[in-house]
Amino acid sequence: MNSDNKRQSLTESHSEQAGSGGLQEEVSRRKFLGMAAFTGLAGAGLSVGLASCGKGPEKGGGGSASHTATAPAASEAGGGGLSYHVDPGQLDTYYSMYSGGHSGEVRIIGEPSGRVIMRIPVFNPDPMSGWGITNESKAILGTKEDGSLKYTTGDTHHVHGSYKDGTYDGKYFWVNDKIHSRIARIRGDVMVCDKITELPNVQGFHGIFPDKRDPVDPKINHTTRVFCGSEFRIPHPNDGTNMEDTDAYYGLFTCVDAETMEVRWQVKVDGNMDLVATSYDGKLAAVNQYNTEKGVTFSGMMSAERDSCLFFNIARIEEAVKAGKVISSPDGSNVPIVDGTKAANSDPKTALTCYVPIPKSPHGVNASPDGKYFVCSGKLSPTASVIDLSLILKWFDGELKDPRDAVVAEPEIGLGPLHTSFDGRGNAYTTLFLDSQIVKWNVEAAIKAYKGDKNAKVIIDKIDVHYQPGHLNASMNETKEADGKWLVIGNKFSKDRFLPVGPMHPENEQLIDISGEKMRLVHEAPVYPEPHDFILIRRDVIKTRQIFTMDEFPLAVKDQKESRVERNGNKATIYLTSMAPAYSLTEFKVKQGDEVTIILTNHDKVEDLCHGFAIPKYNINFVVSPQETKSVTFIADKPGVYWCYCTHFCHALHLEMRSRLLVEP
Ligand SMILES: [Cu+2]
Numbered sequence: 001m002n003s004d005n006k007r008q009s010l011t012e013s014h015s016e017q018a019g020s021g022g023l024q025e026e027v028s029r030r031k032f033l034g035m036a037a038f039t040g041l042a043g044a045g046l047s048v049g050l051a052s053c054g055k056g057p058e059k060g061g062g063g064s065a066s067h068t069a070t071a072p073a074a075s076e077a078g079g080g081g082l083s084y085h086v087d088p089g090q091l092d093t094y095y096s097m098y099s100g101g102h103s104g105e106v107r108i109i110g111e112p113s114g115r116v117i118m119r120i121p122v123f124n125p126d127p128m129s130g131w132g133i134t135n136e137s138k139a140i141l142g143t144k145e146d147g148s149l150k151y152t153t154g155d156t157h158h159v160h161g162s163y164k165d166g167t168y169d170g171k172y173f174w175v176n177d178k179i180h181s182r183i184a185r186i187r188g189d190v191m192v193c194d195k196i197t198e199l200p201n202v203q204g205f206h207g208i209f210p211d212k213r214d215p216v217d218p219k220i221n222h223t224t225r226v227f228c229g230s231e232f233r234i235p236h237p238n239d240g241t242n243m244e245d246t247d248a249y250y251g252l253f254t255c256v257d258a259e260t261m262e263v264r265w266q267v268k269v270d271g272n273m274d275l276v277a278t279s280y281d282g283k284l285a286a287v288n289q290y291n292t293e294k295g296v297t298f299s300g301m302m303s304a305e306r307d308s309c310l311f312f313n314i315a316r317i318e319e320a321v322k323a324g325k326v327i328s329s330p331d332g333s334n335v336p337i338v339d340g341t342k343a344a345n346s347d348p349k350t351a352l353t354c355y356v357p358i359p360k361s362p363h364g365v366n367a368s369p370d371g372k373y374f375v376c377s378g379k380l381s382p383t384a385s386v387i388d389l390s391l392i393l394k395w396f397d398g399e400l401k402d403p404r405d406a407v408v409a410e411p412e413i414g415l416g417p418l419h420t421s422f423d424g425r426g427n428a429y430t431t432l433f434l435d436s437q438i439v440k441w442n443v444e445a446a447i448k449a450y451k452g453d454k455n456a457k458v459i460i461d462k463i464d465v466h467y468q469p470g471h472l473n474a475s476m477n478e479t480k481e482a483d484g485k486w487l488v489i490g491n492k493f494s495k496d497r498f499l500p501v502g503p504m505h506p507e508n509e510q511l512i513d514i515s516g517e518k519m520r521l522v523h524e525a526p527v528y529p530e531p532h533d534f535i536l537i538r539r540d541v542i543k544t545r546q547i548f549t550m551d552e553f554p555l556a557v558k559d560q561k562e563s564r565v566e567r568n569g570n571k572a573t574i575y576l577t578s579m580a581p582a583y584s585l586t587e588f589k590v591k592q593g594d595e596v597t598i599i600l601t602n603h604d605k606v607e608d609l610c611h612g613f614a615i616p617k618y619n620i621n622f623v624v625s626p627q628e629t630k631s632v633t634f635i636a637d638k639p640g641v642y643w644c645y646c647t648h649f650c651h652a653l654h655l656e657m658r659s660r661l662l663v664e665p
Helices: 003-016 021-044 071-076 135-141 316-324 389-396 443-450
Strands: 094-099 105-110 115-120 159-164 167-177 182-187 192-198 203-212 226-234 251-258 263-268 276-278 284-287 307-311 337-339 354-361 365-367 372-376 384-388 407-409 417-422 427-432 438-443 459-464 469-474 486-491 507-513 519-529 535-540 564-568 572-580 587-591 595-603 609-617 620-624 627-634 641-644 658-664
Touching: 094 159, 105 438, 135 192, 135 354, 135 427, 135 627, 159 203, 159 535, 159 609, 203 276, 226 276, 226 595, 263 316, 284 365, 284 372, 284 389, 307 316, 316 337, 354 384, 354 389, 365 417, 372 417, 372 427, 384 443, 384 587, 389 620, 427 469, 438 443, 438 469, 459 519, 459 627, 486 535, 564 587, 572 587, 595 620, 620 627
Parallel strands: 263 337, 417 469, 572 595, 587 658
Antiparallel strands: 094 105, 094 535, 105 115, 159 167, 167 182, 182 192, 203 226, 226 251, 251 263, 276 284, 284 307, 307 354, 365 372, 372 384, 384 407, 417 427, 427 438, 438 459, 469 486, 486 507, 507 519, 564 572, 595 627, 609 620, 609 641, 641 658
16 A cells, blocks of 8 residues: 555545445544544543544545645545645735744644744744744833843733624734733734733633624624633632632633734633634624633542533623723733623623533534624533523523523534534535544534424535644634635644654645535645644735835835944944945944844845845844835844844855954953
C-alpha cells in the first residue's frame, strides 16, 4: 500500500468496515487513538453519558481523500465538487484569521490552499517585526517601571472580527490571552495589533465574542462591545488574604468597549465561563459553563449531571450599571460590577442572567446563522443542546416558566462533542473529540425528533478527521452570510500525518468540502502549535492598505534633511530615514552611558519595500514598512563601533545598506 492509499484508508476506515489486512491495521490504529483519549477522561472518574451513541450513518465519511480532489468522483459519492487547488500566482478565496495558541500570536492563513500568509505578533515579542522591541509596540504591550515588558508570554485562543449588518466588516479583529487575561485588537486595514487591555479581577480569560448590533438602539447595527468569559474562579480581592475559602471564589463576565478598548462593566456569576456567543439582535450573549459545582479538583469539577448555558440580558445589565446597582470592585478599580448570580436573579422580569441547564460539562456555544438558535455541546455527554433564543427572551419577560424549556432539541450526535458550525442551509457540523470525527446533522430535524417524530433524520453524515478535533469553522459561518462551502478543522494531534520531526508534532488543519450532501476531506496542512480557533472570511470583506501614511506616526521624520543627532544631557535622539539602499545618516556618534533613542521613518513608497534596522550586541532589530515610523530606546553601555544594517532584503545593494553607531568611551 503506498502512502497515498494509506491516507485514504485512514479517512475511510471508520465507515468502510471491511477490506485488506492493511485497512484493518488502520482501523485498529484509529481505535487505539480514540481509546487513548477516552481512557484519559475515564481514568479521571468519568463514567456518565458516554454510552449509547456514535451510531452515525452506516456509511459516512465517504468521498475522495485523494490529493487531486477531482470533482466527478466527488459528486458520484454525493460530496461537493470544490477544489482546494490554488495555482501559482492565484489568490485564495478566503482569509482565515487563526489564533496561534501559546505561541501568543495570530496568523493569517489562505483558504482553501492552507498556506500561511502572515503571522501577526500580538502577545509574543517578535524579532522579525520588532514587536516588543520598538517603543511603540512596548507601549501597547505594557512595560514595568524599568521599561522591560510586563509579560513576554501569551496564549491566544479565539479570534473574532467586527460585524456590520450581521456579517463581518473587516474593521477589527479581537483575540484573547488566556494566561494574563488580556484582550488585543488587530486593525483589519494593516493587520497590526493596536491596543491591548488587561481585564481586572479575572483569571483564565478564554471565550470572546463581539456583539453584532446594539440591544436597544436600532441605528447601531455594528459591533460596539466585545464580551469576555473567564474560566478560573478566584478569590476577591486576590491578595493572599482569603485563599482557602474556595466556595467564595467567583468569576466575572466582562464587557469591553470595541473602540476605546476600555472595560465597560463586569458581571459576577456562579460557576465558570468558557466560550461566548452573541445573538444577531444584540440582545443576548451567552457562555457555556462547566464546573458549576465550584470544584477545585478534577473530579470535583465533573460531579454534577448538568451545568449551564448562561445567558446575559445586555440591555438590562447596562440599565443596572446606569442606575448604580453595582457591587464594589474587589481590586479597587472603577469598573462597575453587577450581580449576575442565580440567587440575585430569581425573578425573570428583572433578571440580568438566565441559567439554562445543559448536560455535563458543555463545551462550546455557537449561534446559527439564521439568528434563531444557540447550540451548546455536551463534551462529556454525547449530545448537542439547541436553545431557542426567542424562548430565552420569553423567560426574561416572565412568560416561560423553566429556562430548561428553551432547549428545543438535544440530539445524540457522538462522543465528545465540542464546537458547532453551520452551512446556512439548516445543517450543523460538530467536532467529536473522542470519536475523531465531524458529524453533520440537521437542526430542524433534531427539533422534530425532540418533539417525538421518529422519522426525523437528524444525522446526515460523519467523516473521520486526524486526530481529535477541537474547533471547526465553516466559511462565513459565524455570520448571516454563511455560504456552506468549506469547513476547516483544527485537529489537536497529527501523529503520523506528516514527515516525523521529533517528539514535538505540529497540529493538523484539515479542509472539508461541505458543498454537497456528504462531507469530503480534500486537504490537510501542518500548523505550528498550538492554534485553537479561526474564522473564515470571504476575501472581498478584507480591505488592507499596502502603504502607511507618514502622518499616522507622530514621531515621523518627514524630511530626510531633518536627519540629525540631538543631545539633551545624557539623552541622545537620532532622527533617521531610510530609502533603498541607504539610511540618511552613514554614522551617528553618542557617548557611553547615553540613553539613545533612534527614530526611523521609511521614505520608500514602493509596495513591499520594507527595511530592517539591526544593531549588533545591542539586541535590537525591527522592520519599517513603506512610510512607517518606529523608534527604539536603549542605553549605549558598550563603547566601540557597531554596524547598524538592514535585515529585510530591499535592494541589489541591500548588503551595503548600513550605518555606523559610534559609542565614545
Ligand atoms: Cu534595506
